[in-house]
Amino acid sequence: MANAEINIILWIVLSILFLAGLAGGYRQLLHFGNLTKNKVLSALTFIVVVITAVNIAHWLQWITTERAAQFTMGLFIVFAGFFFGSGIKIMRKRNDAGRIEYKYRSFSTDILPSLIAVAIVAFGIYRTSLLTGHLLTGVRVTSGLSLIMFGFYGWTLNVVPEFRFGGIILLDRFIPWSNVIAYEWRTEETLTIDYQLKNEKISDFTTSIPPDDQLAVERLLNRMIEEHKPDAELDLPVKES
Secondary structure, eight states, rough: HHHHHHHHHHHHHHHHHHHHHHHHHHEEEOOOOGHHHHHHHHEEEEHHHHHHHHHHHHHSSSSSSSHHHHHHHHHHHHHHHHHHHHHHHHHHHHHHTEEEEEEOIIIIIHHHHHHHHHHHHHHHHHHTTTTTOOOHHHHHHHHHHHHHHHHHHHHHSSSEEEEEEEEETTEEEEEEGGGGGEEEESSSSEEEEEEOOOTSSSEEEEOOOOOHHHHHHHHHHHHHHTTTTTOOOOOOBBBBB
């Protein structure tokens, strides 16, 4: 088979892997709400074992350098698709949630995360060698693309919750106001909000609210919880630890 045909097949496979990663990211097969220590450790262990196995196989000359590079490209392109799909999903949730009613803004919560995301994207562009004049390789391009998409994904995340017209955006999760049950001030500036998950279990999150904003946040929460209160009181399950 000619090199040109092999390259065409390779890029078709990489495109399919990118779309598969994109679909997995958009469907949020992994998100902050279902991440546990065991899941993270298992995923990292799996990735390390696979990469180590490929390196050992290459060292023993069971596979060629070209095949090892192609495997690495496939891994990078799946990551790129996953982060891109996840970022698109978060943007759609934010758009569907409507206008922002309240969000705590500061340098550390707004500007700094955006600067970090931009820096990651810039490094990803540099890694591709598109602007440096270095030799373009599949590994450089796909690794750079995965960094670019990771930076894009990081840019879509917010480290503080957004209280929007339709609900609350918490990292990559959307909590409709109808699922918000109650709130409580744990300390002077620490607010805990209880909400119901899709599986009907109860969870919560904690955030900091500056004293100057507390009255406005309380009024917003009271209004939204009252407006979206179900007609009949439901028996609530035990709170998830």
